[in-house]
Amino acid sequence: MCQPHVLVVTSCTGQKRFKSENQLTLEDFKDNARLPQREAELAEFACPANQMYTGQQHLRAMEGVGLLRQSLGREAVDVVILSAGYGLIPEDRTIVPYQVTFNRMKGDKVDEWAAVLGIHQAFERAIADYDLVFLLLGKNYLRSLSLPVEISSTHTLVFLASKTSAKYIRELAAKTLVFTLSNVEAKRYRYGLVGLKGFLFKRFAQWVSQETQLLQKVYQEPEVFRQVMEREPVQLELPLELPKIRYSVKSVNTRKKRLSEKTDFFPIPDLPQAPNWHLGMQYFIPEWDDRVDPGYNFQTDTFTAYRDAYLDDIYSHQIYNLPNYDGVLVSKVVVDKSKKKKEFIQRNGIHDFVRFSGKIMGDCGAFGYIKESEPPYTTDEILDYYEQLGFNYGVSIDHLIVGPFAQSGVKEKRYNLTLKNAEEFIQKHRAGNYHFTPIGVAQGWNPDSYSKAVKDIIGMGYDYVALGGLARTPSHKIIEILEAISPYLTPNTRMHLFGVGRINATPAFRHLGVTSFDSASALRSAxxxxxxxxxxxxxxxxxxxxxxxxxxxxxxxxxxxxxxxxxxxxxxxxxxxxxxxxxxxxxxxxxxxxxxxxxxxxxxxxxxxxxxxxxxxxxxxxxxxxxxxxxxxxxxxxxxxxxxxxxxxxxxxxxxxxxxxxxxxxxxxxxxxxxxxxxxxxxx
Ligand SMILES: [Zn+2]
Known part of the structure; x- marks a missing residue:
């Protein structure tokens, strides 16, 4: 073994990248039926776990991980995060902001909740594949592991832990070092106790980047870690630039799951280019009343006098000479938001309301009725709705398969219902006098179910399919799904991805047959x-x-x-x-x-x-x-x-x-x- 395979286990922090008012609470995590709905409400704050936390401990630890990856390669180190809400999760898992911490729980509550989250078992499974594991956990987080776990003597564990929490580290067969921390160390290293574990890990990583065989030495003899901590810190500048953008190249060796979901470009999958490549790719923006006052006075901070925000405010495409999107997506839930709005749209049509002459796609907004056992619309009324308002594309009625609605028994029902609706939708569309292009939606829970659904929908006669329920799925998982779908695509099939707009995955998505997508994340991050x-x-x-x-x-x-x-x-x-x-x-x-x-x-x-x-x-x-x-x-x-x-x-x-x-x-x-x-x- 040249380099030990390293895992870093670190804890969630109270400080997060997003502070929404209605972030998830413990009650939400306890209620499996409510959780997906609540997550959906917070969807615009969703991001990978490694980017959600902004506490000192997390930031320093991730900087350390970054250094190790820089000198040893991305595959050298994996990270899992112990979250008091989500349990033990991989760093690239997409999560939304929440307000749950073990720090303020009583001991027995920690044990109880940790058991519900299955932390002990998840931890045992997580460490099995690694040679050297660093644990940067506070007292109650350590407690939540309920050590000991099954582990062999070929593993090495290095704990950075406070004096009072060391008692939770018990009887481990692995070679173990407990590096204890207190105010004495905080003073000595001139770093606050709160983030000290992360800070020292980063300091260790700085040494490793100078002397890569240190990891191997610590793996063999964990006391070496203590000796490294005695050394003076390395004088090293952290890279301040964002990671360099890598353009996609064919690469068989890249391990997908270890790419950074947000910044690295995903390699073009090693499959033939989809037969619909020539159809190009289009970007749709979801409409959500994104308007501004055209006469706003920035010097005096005053609005246009006598303005009617509803009629006078303008959209982005009324400011720019050319719109910054190829089309607009309008959900029925957004149309129905207020009586005034609904009436206006019914009177004037969707293009007049959005003041957009390009293509407008309509869907039902399945998140709005995720909890209902069946969607609250009939195919007949939806067909008429798209036609009367003048949509260019209309999406069949679907039902989401996510969270608890992805349990067996429920997922099959929703899957079949979505397909049945698609079938009815295209048959009635064919029989009636409709002018918009029908789009059949596929829902699913894995590559197999999605690809089967797409195959069926194309078989029904659709030449435009859409994939729902993937807005929060990591890109590498979406790529797996698209790989399974690609054999069924024809040169005429268009394929839309709902709620997925990621520059770094776009070349891979297009290669696999995606011809359109919608996203508001660039807009909203402002x-x-x-x-x-x-x-x-x-x-x-x-x-x-x-x-x-x-x-x-x-x-x-x-x-x-x-x-x-x-x-x-x-x-x-x-x-x-x-x-x-x-x-x-x-x-x-x-x-x-x-x-x-x-x-x-x-x-x-x-x-x-x-x-x-x-x-x-x-x-x-x-x-x-x-x-x-x-x-x-x-x-x-x-x-x-x-x-x-x-x-x-x-x-x-x-x-x-x-x-x-x-x-x-x-x-x-x-x-x-x-x-x-x-x-x-x-x-x-
Ligand atoms: Zn600009």
Whole structure:
């Protein structure tokens, strides 16, 4: 064995990338029927587990993993995360924000809940394939493993654990080192106890990247880890650039599951190009009232006088000369959202409402009725709905197979119902006088079931099929499904992927026969992401500068005022200074440092108090994070080099995080960038 196969087991952290108000709670995880519905509500915050957590321990640990992978290859290290909500999960598992931690549970509750999540068994299974396992777990997380587990003496385990939690590490046959941590170590390594485990792991990884045989030495003799911790830290710069984009190349050796779901390009699968390749690939944007006030005054922050938000506000495609998408997807649930809207659409048709002359696809929005035993619509009424409103494409009525609805007994029922509906849909479409193109949906739970469904749907006479239920499925799993489907595609078959817009997987998807997809994630990240708010053609993403309006007191300002941390007049003054500083910086009147000082003076007061108190550590962390993010943004000035209509018109206002009119316009810019990158993929 040249290099031991390494596993890192780390815990979830309270701090997460997204802080939605209605994040999942313990009650949600306990209720199998409710969980998928609640996850669906949070779908726009979904991301792989390794990117969800932003606590110090997680960030440092992942930096360490990054270093090991850089010097030893991606396959050298795997990561599993012990989540108090989801249980033991692989790092690429897609999850949504939740608020559950073992830290605040009583001991017996930890044992009880860990048993429900099956953590002990999952851990035993997880470590079996690895030679060397690093465990970075706090007290109750260690307890949740309920050690000992079955493990052979050919394994080596290295625990980084506090003094008080070491008692949970019991009778293991493997070679074991417990590196205990307390305030003494925190002081010695000059790093807070909270993130110390991650920090020390990263420090170890820095040494390994200088001296790769260290892993093998620790595997043979775990005490070596302690000796490495005695050494002075390596002076090493962390790469600050985003990972380089690798264009897809045929590669038989790449192990799919170890690619980073978000950044690395997936290799083109080793299968012949799908017979429908010549049909190209189209991007649809889901419609969700994404409009802005065309006459918004950014200097005075005022709306157009006497405006009717409903009639006067405009869509992105009314701003740009050409739309940044090939089509629009409108779900029936969105049409039915309000009476006024529904009536308007019924009177004027869907194209007039969306003010879009290109192709519009309609579907039923299956997430809206996921819990019902059957969809609440009949095929007849849906056919008439698509026809009367003037849709170009209409999707048959489907039923999702996810979460508890993927249990045996339920999944077969939904699968058959979806196919039966598709059959009825095309038969009635053929018999009636309809003008839109019918699309048959396939639902499934694995490559086999999806491919069988697609085969049946094509057999029914469809030349446009759609795959549902994959919005949160990792790309490598989708690729497996598409590989199973591809033999059934004909040169005329079009195939749509619902809710899956991932630049890095697009070449692989197209190779396997996907001809269209829809996604709003570029748009929404403008205001939902904690850092990646402004996207650029190179793939680099920037944070927008948070300058919340004091007048329209958002949650943050309100809490700060309630807690008496500052008063309204002071905040108002700092807010105005910040807006002014941004403009003066843009016109060259202020230097970067002067501008940052002014921005951070306001920003600093906005750390969210908990129970009326600001945690000084959290405040310092946020401040230093924001300083770094804003410095990068203001140094690079990416809005100056974007030639899109919005950046040209708004200038620096496009990177200010403040209100719908700036934030959604920034989302329009992101969509412009996404579409341009997507188009570029297939240029040569
Ligand atoms: Zn732009």
């Amino acid at each position: 205001w939902l992401d904690s850092a990646a708010n402004y996207h650029t053609i190179s793939g680099k993403q920037y944070a927008a500068v948070r300058i919340p309006p004091v007048e329209r007191s958002g949650l943050r300002v309100k809490r700060v005022l309630e807690a008496g941390i500052s008063d309204r007049e002071t905040l108002k003054r700092l807010e105005e200074n910040s807006l002014k500083a941004m403009r003066e910086f843009d016109s060259g009147k202020l230097t970067l440092e002067e501008t940052l000082d002014i921005l951070l003076a306001y920003d600093e007061l906005l750390e969210l108090p908990r129970d009326g108190q600001v945690n000084p550590e959290a405040k310092a962390r946020r401040l230093s994070k924001h300083e770094k993010m804003y410095r990068e943004l203001l140094t690079d000035k990416p809005w100056k080099s974007c030639d899109c209509q919005i950046c040209q018109d708004l200038g620096i206002d496009v990177v200010i995080f403040r209100g719908n009119d700036r934030n959604r316009r920034r989302g329009f810019h992101n969509t412009f960038v996404f579409y341009k990158r997507f188009k570029r993929l297939f240029k040569d």
